[in-house]
Every structure is written in C-alpha cells, then in structure tokens.
Amino acid sequence: MTAAAELFFWVIAAWWASACLMLVLNLLLLPKLASDLSLREWPSLTVIIPARNEAAIIGRTIEAHCRQDYPRLQVVVVDDGSSDGTAGILDNLQRSCPCLEVVRGQEPPEGWLGKPNAQRVGLSRAKGDLLLFADADVLYAPGVHRRAVAELMSRNLDMLLLLSHLESRGLEPLVMTMLDAFCLYASPSFLHNIPWFRSFAFGAGSGNLVRRDAFEAAGGIDRIKAEVIDDVAMGKMMKRYRGRFRFVTAFDSIRVRMYEGLRGCVEGFTKNYYHFFGRNPLWAAFWQGGDLLVHTLPAALLLASLPFPALAPLRWPAGLAVAAGLICNAATCLWSRHPLWAALAFPLRPL
Structure with a gap:
C-alpha cells in the first residue's frame, strides 16, 4: 500500500477532526428561539x-x-x-x-x-x-x-x-x-x-x-x-x-x-441540490464527490480490508474517520430529534 494512499486517508481523518470541532462550536453557539422575551407594543x-x-x-x-x-x-x-x-x-x-x-x-x-x-x-x-x-x-x-x-x-x-x-x-x-x-x-x-x-x-x-x-x-x-x-x-x-x-x-x-x-426524499433533494450550489454543475459535482469521499469511502475501506490484508495499513485513519462520523451523526440525530439508528447508516447517505 503506497504512502500516498495512507496520507489520503489521514487527510480524510483530519477533515473529520475539524467536523468534530465544528460540531462543538455550533452546539455551543447556535441559539434556540427565545421563550422569555416580551414587548410593550406588538407591531402588526x-x-x-x-x-x-x-x-x-x-x-x-x-x-x-x-x-x-x-x-x-x-x-x-x-x-x-x-x-x-x-x-x-x-x-x-x-x-x-x-x-x-x-x-x-x-x-x-x-x-x-x-x-x-x-x-x-x-x-x-x-x-x-x-x-x-x-x-x-x-x-x-x-x-x-x-x-x-x-x-x-x-x-x-x-x-x-x-x-x-x-x-x-x-x-x-x-x-x-x-x-x-x-x-x-x-x-x-x-x-x-x-x-x-x-x-x-x-x-x-x-x-x-x-x-x-x-x-x-x-x-x-x-x-x-x-x-x-x-x-x-x-x-x-x-x-x-x-x-x-x-x-x-x-x-x-x-x-x-x-x-x-x-423515494420522495431522494427525488426532492436531487431536484434542489443543483440549484443550492448556484446551478454550477462543477461546484455541485465537487460537493457530491467530497461527500462520498468523507462519508462513504472510509467505511467501504474498512469493510474491504477484512478480505484484503494489503489494505490493513489504512485501517487506522479509516477507522478514526468512521468513529468520528458516528459521533458527529449521533450528535446530529439527538440535536435534530431524528432516530439514532440513522447515525449508524451515515455512510449510505451520499449514495
């Protein structure tokens, strides 16, 4: 296994480390709608x-x-x-x-x-x-x-x-x-x-x-x-x-x-994805490719390394990426009130 491939997966693991930091910052700094404010005069x-x-x-x-x-x-x-x-x-x-x-x-x-x-x-x-x-x-x-x-x-x-x-x-x-x-x-x-x-x-x-x-x-x-x-x-x-x-x-x-x-979810997101990225096909393709790399590839590599020992050197960075992904997605499910089982399936989401 080449050093370049190992470095590539360590870069993915580093992205997940930054995602964990982003998770903490957003959890600390994103506010909820206040419930204790009032006004003397209410505008129309x-x-x-x-x-x-x-x-x-x-x-x-x-x-x-x-x-x-x-x-x-x-x-x-x-x-x-x-x-x-x-x-x-x-x-x-x-x-x-x-x-x-x-x-x-x-x-x-x-x-x-x-x-x-x-x-x-x-x-x-x-x-x-x-x-x-x-x-x-x-x-x-x-x-x-x-x-x-x-x-x-x-x-x-x-x-x-x-x-x-x-x-x-x-x-x-x-x-x-x-x-x-x-x-x-x-x-x-x-x-x-x-x-x-x-x-x-x-x-x-x-x-x-x-x-x-x-x-x-x-x-x-x-x-x-x-x-x-x-x-x-x-x-x-x-x-x-x-x-x-x-x-x-x-x-x-x-x-x-x-x-x-x-099916309705997939069709709805597919329709809006291109427009969300400014109707720029290259930009949309870049984000979709990146999504597959960070969410799907590490888990796929871990599974592939079981029958192929030559991939064993990549297990550490891929395993760290998957572990961080599970943490981030479990926190996301708790924050957004979705069932926790969806966190286990996060590598499938970009597909």
Missing part, C-alpha cells in the same frame, strides 16, 4: 403562505397560524392553482377565521417563477409592518408568533430565520439527516449570526420573519423572482443588506414533513 404581522395542492395538511397548518395569540395578525394564503381540494378547505377556514384572507393566484409575469410570484400576490394584500414567509406544510405550535416577533424586535433585527424540526418516518431519516448534518458539523453555521460575515446566510420555508421596510429596501420580492430556492435567496439578500440577521432553531415548536417516503 402578516403571514404570507403560497399553497398548491396541500389538501392533506393545509387545514391544520393554516388554522394553527390563525389561532395564534397575536394582536393585529393577518394571514394571507395564496391558492396557486390547486386542483386537489385545497381551495375548498381554505374557503371553509376563511368563514371561521377573521384574520384569514384567501387570494387566488395569478399567472406569473415573464421572468417570474411560480412561488415568488405567489408571494408577490400575497404581498399586494399584506398590511403588516412585519412579514412572515412560510410554506403551507409547516405546522406552528401556539405562541410561536409572539416569541419570534419579540426576538426580532428586541434584537433590532431585519430578519429572523426560524429553523424547524424535519419530521421523518420509516427510512426517511437516511436522507433527511443530510440537511441537519450540513448545518451542525459540515459548515460553520454559527457564522450566520455574525453581522460581518455577509455571505454566511440562508433562509427556509419553515419561517423567514422580516421587517417590511428592510425587506423592500433590500430589493424586495422582485430581487428573488427567478430563484428556485427562493427562501435561501431571501435570507442571503437580507443578510447582505446590513447584516442584521439571526438564525435560531425552533425544533420544539415548528415542524414540517418535507417529503413522503424514501
């Missing part, structure tokens, strides 16, 4: 939710927004051409929820994608000083609106990103832990909350809460009209504006099931 709030074929869940999610104990609340839902009964459910809810306004979607103008266009339509009806952009399948627990607004106003932020718990069932954690792993040990997520690092920011369909005046000054919905991952683009736009951005976890009070079944 509009929740903007585009909806398309969400009949299975939309009754629960929209009612959860409407039943929030928040003064001066408006909930605007844009039915973007649903064909599955979503419109009827929304019409029934509107009769019992005074703060709810249901708007029919419009055809996107040239240059606009569907979801940003639906948000544009919702914005035209919004009355709030604050805007909460959320997806139609995200379920909010009671009291979240007050907690989020209190944190945004108390900290003088332009945007507060609310990260939700990603629900998963069956074999879905094999894939769904990918996002949590990226946040917790594969990237310096704590830098999102440091104003000087303007390029470190993202958003999520679980909840982008913004000041309306700052949102419009930063470029508004027109700025992200052609973005496939519009919520991430919104977060980056708001952070670049003047850095008053904060990212908090709200696993105890916001949850969403992004995809149904293992």
Whole structure:
C-alpha cells in the first residue's frame, strides 16, 4: 500500500477532526428561539403562505397560524392553482377565521417563477409592518408568533430565520439527516449570526420573519423572482443588506414533513441540490464527490480490508474517520430529534 494512499486517508481523518470541532462550536453557539422575551407594543404581522395542492395538511397548518395569540395578525394564503381540494378547505377556514384572507393566484409575469410570484400576490394584500414567509406544510405550535416577533424586535433585527424540526418516518431519516448534518458539523453555521460575515446566510420555508421596510429596501420580492430556492435567496439578500440577521432553531415548536417516503426524499433533494450550489454543475459535482469521499469511502475501506490484508495499513485513519462520523451523526440525530439508528447508516447517505 503506497504512502500516498495512507496520507489520503489521514487527510480524510483530519477533515473529520475539524467536523468534530465544528460540531462543538455550533452546539455551543447556535441559539434556540427565545421563550422569555416580551414587548410593550406588538407591531402588526402578516403571514404570507403560497399553497398548491396541500389538501392533506393545509387545514391544520393554516388554522394553527390563525389561532395564534397575536394582536393585529393577518394571514394571507395564496391558492396557486390547486386542483386537489385545497381551495375548498381554505374557503371553509376563511368563514371561521377573521384574520384569514384567501387570494387566488395569478399567472406569473415573464421572468417570474411560480412561488415568488405567489408571494408577490400575497404581498399586494399584506398590511403588516412585519412579514412572515412560510410554506403551507409547516405546522406552528401556539405562541410561536409572539416569541419570534419579540426576538426580532428586541434584537433590532431585519430578519429572523426560524429553523424547524424535519419530521421523518420509516427510512426517511437516511436522507433527511443530510440537511441537519450540513448545518451542525459540515459548515460553520454559527457564522450566520455574525453581522460581518455577509455571505454566511440562508433562509427556509419553515419561517423567514422580516421587517417590511428592510425587506423592500433590500430589493424586495422582485430581487428573488427567478430563484428556485427562493427562501435561501431571501435570507442571503437580507443578510447582505446590513447584516442584521439571526438564525435560531425552533425544533420544539415548528415542524414540517418535507417529503413522503424514501423515494420522495431522494427525488426532492436531487431536484434542489443543483440549484443550492448556484446551478454550477462543477461546484455541485465537487460537493457530491467530497461527500462520498468523507462519508462513504472510509467505511467501504474498512469493510474491504477484512478480505484484503494489503489494505490493513489504512485501517487506522479509516477507522478514526468512521468513529468520528458516528459521533458527529449521533450528535446530529439527538440535536435534530431524528432516530439514532440513522447515525449508524451515515455512510449510505451520499449514495
């Protein structure tokens, strides 16, 4: 076995050592949504939710927004051409929820994608000083609106990103832990909350809460009209504006099931992966290759070394990499409330 191969696997082990450090820093520095803040005066709030074929869940999610104990609340839902009964459910809810306004979607103008266009339509009806952009399948627990607004106003932020718990069932954690792993040990997520690092920011369909005046000054919905991952683009736009951005976890009070079944998870991540990396095929291929190298290759090498003694010199660095991977992924599962068995299967995730 060549020295170059041994060095290569020690480099992978060193990457995992840095991942363990990143894990510790993020666990220490990533904040949870505060529960002990309050305001003397509550600004008006509009929740903007585009909806398309969400009949299975939309009754629960929209009612959860409407039943929030928040003064001066408006909930605007844009039915973007649903064909599955979503419109009827929304019409029934509107009769019992005074703060709810249901708007029919419009055809996107040239240059606009569907979801940003639906948000544009919702914005035209919004009355709030604050805007909460959320997806139609995200379920909010009671009291979240007050907690989020209190944190945004108390900290003088332009945007507060609310990260939700990603629900998963069956074999879905094999894939769904990918996002949590990226946040917790594969990237310096704590830098999102440091104003000087303007390029470190993202958003999520679980909840982008913004000041309306700052949102419009930063470029508004027109700025992200052609973005496939519009919520991430919104977060980056708001952070670049003047850095008053904060990212908090709200696993105890916001949850969403992004995809149904293992196949749905794989298809969903495959669709968004290319766009997440700026639609640059080389950059996306680089990250996918790196994912295979650090997550899959060390475990494969350990298994291959059993029948092939010539690979024995590589067992130490590969074994250390696998051990560190198990630690990082077990911590990720505990942090994100996924079953621990998914940590054992982490080498399979990039496949």
